Amino acid sequence: MISHLYIASDSLQILTRGYVENVWLQAMTGLLLLGAFAWAANWVAKRIVLTLLLRLIDHLPFRVEAAHIGAVVARLSNIVPALIIQSGVAAVPHLPVRLAGFIASLSTAFIILTLAIALSGLLTLGNDLYQRRPDAANRPIKGYVQVAKLLVYGAASILMIAALMDQSPLLLLSGLGAMAAVLMLVFKDTILSLVASVQIGSNDMIRVGDWIEMPQLDANGDVIDIALHTVKVQNFDRTITTIPTHRLISESFRNWRGMQESGGRRIMRALVIDQNSVGFLDETGLAAVARFGLLRTYLHDKQDDLSRWNGDHAAGNRLDGRRLTNIGTFRAYVLAYLRAHPNIRPDQTLLVRQLAPSEHGLPLEIYAFANSIVWAEYECIQADIFDHLIAILPEFGLRLFQRPAGSDLGQLMSGTRIWNGQGALEARALCQVG
Incomplete structure (x- = not known):
C-alpha cells in the first residue's frame, strides 16, 4: 500500500x-x-x-x-x-x-x-x-x-x-500631409458632394417630397431621399433616378414646390383658330351670340363703346367704323366662362390672349390656374374646359385649324358632304372619275 x-x-x-x-x-x-x-x-x-x-x-x-x-x-x-x-x-x-x-x-x-x-x-x-x-x-x-x-x-x-x-x-x-494630393483625388466626389449639400441646405433648393424635373438625367418626379453623394427621385412611372448631389449645383433643374405651395396649377394651352373663319358679326351672328348669358354685360358695354366711337370718328362711314368680330366675342366669352368656373382660381393670373398667327392658324391661348394640384384632378379640370370650348366654338362661326386627313381628301375628291364646323356643306368634286 x-x-x-x-x-x-x-x-x-x-x-x-x-x-x-x-x-x-x-x-x-x-x-x-x-x-x-x-x-x-x-x-x-x-x-x-x-x-x-x-x-x-x-x-x-x-x-x-x-x-x-x-x-x-x-x-x-x-x-x-x-x-x-x-x-x-x-x-x-x-x-x-x-x-x-x-x-x-x-x-x-x-x-x-x-x-x-x-x-x-x-x-x-x-x-x-x-x-x-x-x-x-x-x-x-x-x-x-x-x-x-x-x-x-x-x-x-x-x-x-x-x-x-x-x-x-x-x-x-x-x-x-504628403498624401493630401492623393486624398483630394480619391475623395473628390465626396468633397464636391459635401460642398453641394451645404449649398442645397443653406439655399433651400430641394426638400424631401419636392417635385423636381431634370430632363438631362431623365428625372421627373418626387424627391424621396437626400444623402451626401446622391439624391433619389421617384419618377411618375415608379422608377428611381439617382442624381449625384453635385450635379444639382452645376446643372439646372426645375422645382415645382412653388406650384404645390400656391395651391393652384397653371393651365396654358391654345386653341388654334382657322383664320379663314374670322370675320365681323352681322345681325344674324349678333343675335346668335346674344343668347349667351355670360355675354350680356360684355355685349351691352361693347356696343355702347362702339356706338360712341363710331359717332365721333367714323362719321357715318360703316367701313371705317369699329364692329364686333366673332373671335373677339369668343375671347370675351372664354374669359367670362373661366371667371365663372368653380375650379379656376380667381386670385391668380387669368388671361385669354392671341398669339402671333402662323401658317398653322391663329392661336388663342388660355392662361389660368386650376384650384387643385393633384395631377388627375388637374387634368380633368383642363379637359372639361377645353371640351366645352371646342364644342361651342362653331356657335361663333369659328373653326379649329386641323391638317386634312386622308378621309377628308377622299370625301373632297368624291364630292360627298364634309363638316366645316357650322354644318354640312356640299363640296364640289375637283375632278370627275369615269
Whole structure:
C-alpha cells in the first residue's frame, strides 16, 4: 500500500515537473482561462445586464429610437471581453512579449472599431430624432450625418493602424500631409458632394417630397431621399433616378414646390383658330351670340363703346367704323366662362390672349390656374374646359385649324358632304372619275 503511494507521488511530481518545464503548455492554459473568463463576462453583459437595459428601454415612449438605442448598447457590450483580454493578457505566464503585445494591440483596435460603430449608430439615432421635427423635410441633415460618420471612421482607422503598429497616431497624421494630393483625388466626389449639400441646405433648393424635373438625367418626379453623394427621385412611372448631389449645383433643374405651395396649377394651352373663319358679326351672328348669358354685360358695354366711337370718328362711314368680330366675342366669352368656373382660381393670373398667327392658324391661348394640384384632378379640370370650348366654338362661326386627313381628301375628291364646323356643306368634286 505504501509502495503504491510512493509510485503515485512520483508520477505526480513527474507530471508537475513536466508542466512547469513546458512553458508553452502554461501559456496555452493561461490563454484558455483568459478566453473563458472573457466569454463569461460577455455572457453576463449580454444575457443579464443588456437584457435589463433593453427592458428599461422598452418603456421609453419612442419605439423606433429604443430599437436604435438597444443596438448601440449591444454593440458597446462587446467592449467588455475586449477590455478583459487587453488587461489580462499581460498576466498569462511565459507568453512571448511580442505575442502578448500583438493580442493587446488587436484588442485595442477592436475596442476602437466597436466605439466607432457605436458612435455611428448614435449619429443615426440623432438623425432619426431630427426627422420627427416638423421642419425636418425643409432642412435635412442626412448629408451632414454621413460626413460625420466618414470623419469618425477615418479617425478610427488612423487610431486602429496606430494601435496595431504600436506607434503614436501623430506619426501617422504627419505622413498624411504628403498624401493630401492623393486624398483630394480619391475623395473628390465626396468633397464636391459635401460642398453641394451645404449649398442645397443653406439655399433651400430641394426638400424631401419636392417635385423636381431634370430632363438631362431623365428625372421627373418626387424627391424621396437626400444623402451626401446622391439624391433619389421617384419618377411618375415608379422608377428611381439617382442624381449625384453635385450635379444639382452645376446643372439646372426645375422645382415645382412653388406650384404645390400656391395651391393652384397653371393651365396654358391654345386653341388654334382657322383664320379663314374670322370675320365681323352681322345681325344674324349678333343675335346668335346674344343668347349667351355670360355675354350680356360684355355685349351691352361693347356696343355702347362702339356706338360712341363710331359717332365721333367714323362719321357715318360703316367701313371705317369699329364692329364686333366673332373671335373677339369668343375671347370675351372664354374669359367670362373661366371667371365663372368653380375650379379656376380667381386670385391668380387669368388671361385669354392671341398669339402671333402662323401658317398653322391663329392661336388663342388660355392662361389660368386650376384650384387643385393633384395631377388627375388637374387634368380633368383642363379637359372639361377645353371640351366645352371646342364644342361651342362653331356657335361663333369659328373653326379649329386641323391638317386634312386622308378621309377628308377622299370625301373632297368624291364630292360627298364634309363638316366645316357650322354644318354640312356640299363640296364640289375637283375632278370627275369615269
